Amino acid sequence: xxxxxxxxxxxxxxxxxxxxxxxxxxxxxxxLNEILEAANIPKGSFYYYFSSKEDFGLQALDRFIERNxxxxxxxxxxxTVDPLTRIHRYFDWYASxxxxxxxxxxxxLGNLGQELADQNDAFRLKVDEGMTLVADTLANCLRAAxxxxxxxxxxxxxxxxxxxxxxxxxxxxxxxxxxxxxxxxTFKTMLFDxxxxx
Amino acid sequence: xxxxxxxxxxxxxxxxxxxxxxxxxxxxxxxLNEILEAANIPKGSFYYYFSSKEDFGLQALDRFIERNxxxxxxxxxxxTVDPLTRIHRYFDWYASxxxxxxxxxxxxLGNLGQELADQNDAFRLKVDEGMTLVADTLANCLRAAxxxxxxxxxxxxxxxxxxxxxxxxxxxxxxxxxxxxxxxxTFKTMLFDxxxxx
Numbered sequence: 578x579x580x581x582x583x584x585x586x587x588x589x590x591x592x593x594x595x596x597x598x599x600x601x602x603x604x605x606x607x608x609l610n611e612i613l614e615a616a617n618i619p620k621g622s623f624y625y626y627f628s629s630k631e632d633f634g635l636q637a638l639d640r641f642i643e644r645n646x647x648x649x650x651x652x653x654x655x656x657t658v659d660p661l662t663r664i665h666r667y668f669d670w671y672a673s674x675x676x677x678x679x680x681x682x683x684x685x686l687g688n689l690g691q692e693l694a695d696q697n698d699a700f701r702l703k704v705d706e707g708m709t710l711v712a713d714t715l716a717n718c719l720r721a722a723x724x725x726x727x728x729x730x731x732x733x734x735x736x737x738x739x740x741x742x743x744x745x746x747x748x749x750x751x752x753x754x755x756x757x758x759x760x761x762x763t764f765k766t767m768l769f770d771x772x773x774x775x
Numbered sequence: 776x777x778x779x780x781x782x783x784x785x786x787x788x789x790x791x792x793x794x795x796x797x798x799x800x801x802x803x804x805x806x807l808n809e810i811l812e813a814a815n816i817p818k819g820s821f822y823y824y825f826s827s828k829e830d831f832g833l834q835a836l837d838r839f840i841e842r843n844x845x846x847x848x849x850x851x852x853x854x855t856v857d858p859l860t861r862i863h864r865y866f867d868w869y870a871s872x873x874x875x876x877x878x879x880x881x882x883x884l885g886n887l888g889q890e891l892a893d894q895n896d897a898f899r900l901k902v903d904e905g906m907t908l909v910a911d912t913l914a915n916c917l918r919a920a921x922x923x924x925x926x927x928x929x930x931x932x933x934x935x936x937x938x939x940x941x942x943x944x945x946x947x948x949x950x951x952x953x954x955x956x957x958x959x960x961t962f963k964t965m966l967f968d969x970x971x972x973x
Binding site: 601602603605606681682683687688690691692694695696701704705708732736737739740742743744745746747748750751753754755756759760763764766767771772 | 930942961
């Protein structure tokens with residue numbers, strides 16, 4: 578392994594640790610010292626990789642969006658199954674994930690959007706980029722399901738997707754507040770039994 | 776004015792100032808000193824009224840829920856107009872309010888729910904109480920609209936209300952992230968033109 582590889586690994590380890598802490602406690606509530614202690618890295622090394630806590634947070638968010646892209650593609654772009662099944666699988670996968678976290682954390686994009694949208698434009702724009710990526714992928718899948726006659730085709734796929742994505746964020750927020758999966762099940766019932774019904 | 780009245784006024788002024796700051800910066804990001812400076816009150820006086828920052832925050836949230844109850848009732852329980860018009864008026868009023876804040880802040884319940892649901896059970900339960908109050912009032916109005924044949928009556932009013940309320944929270948989150956009213960308009964179109972359609 579070259580020295581460059583080791584440096585890259587240290588940086589990724591720092592970002593992953595930061596993501597975990599930010600997911601749990603929020604951005605403002607996660608101190609730089611906490612990240613350094615958890616990753617067992619001295620402050621000087623941190624500033625070798627990142628110019629500031631903000632720079633670090635934005636790069637961590639980039640890493641999350643990249644990982645998220647892969648997870649979305651695995652479900653919504655899986656061409657081996659029909660489009661409606663893909664949408665079902667995406668929300669089923671997500672619901673299992675949320676249940677495994679015992680109704681906590683939710684979605685990092687939603688959390689950081691809520692926390693930072695009014696405070697920091699760089700974070701706000703990156704959160705928007707991450708959200709738009711999911712909504713666009715979902716819109717393509719909805720369009721394919723409409724073309725296949727599987728769902729209501731009277732609705733504009735982009736508008737529908739935006740509504741579904743935003744409503745899902747709201748359902749996750751309520752899940753956290755009620756500490757129960759009920760808002761998630763209600764969302765799925767309304768989505769598949771009412772809104773998408775052909 | 777009695778001494779008791781003045782004390783009550785000082786306490787309310789502190790709570791109102793705290794609400795404003797918490798709305799703008801979040802709970803964790805609002806320092807006790809900031810509240811004291813903004814309200815021009817010495818630390819000793821603060822501890823005369825409140826046992827801790829948490830006690831203060833919970834009482835401020837109580838005050839918000841009480842004010843919110845009045846605003847909801849003014850729209851959703853206005854018996855001089857039909858139920859569907861009440862629902863329209865509620866979301867129209869809310870949209871104008873959000874527009875006046877230039878797509879910032881959103882709903883205090885959503886913000887504190889997102890920020891504190893995983894950190895503090897006392898806040899989580901109070902946020903849930905405030906959210907349930909709105910959702911229950913909306914459910915009653917939806918039931919009345921169903922009985923009057925104004926909206927789709929195949930759906931359970933409580934489940935429908937929960938879905939609408941949560942989706943609205945998601946729409947406000949996206950509004951903050953995009954700094955535009957589009958998510959709010961999309962929500963209203965989907966609600967009135969698709970979901971509630973008889």
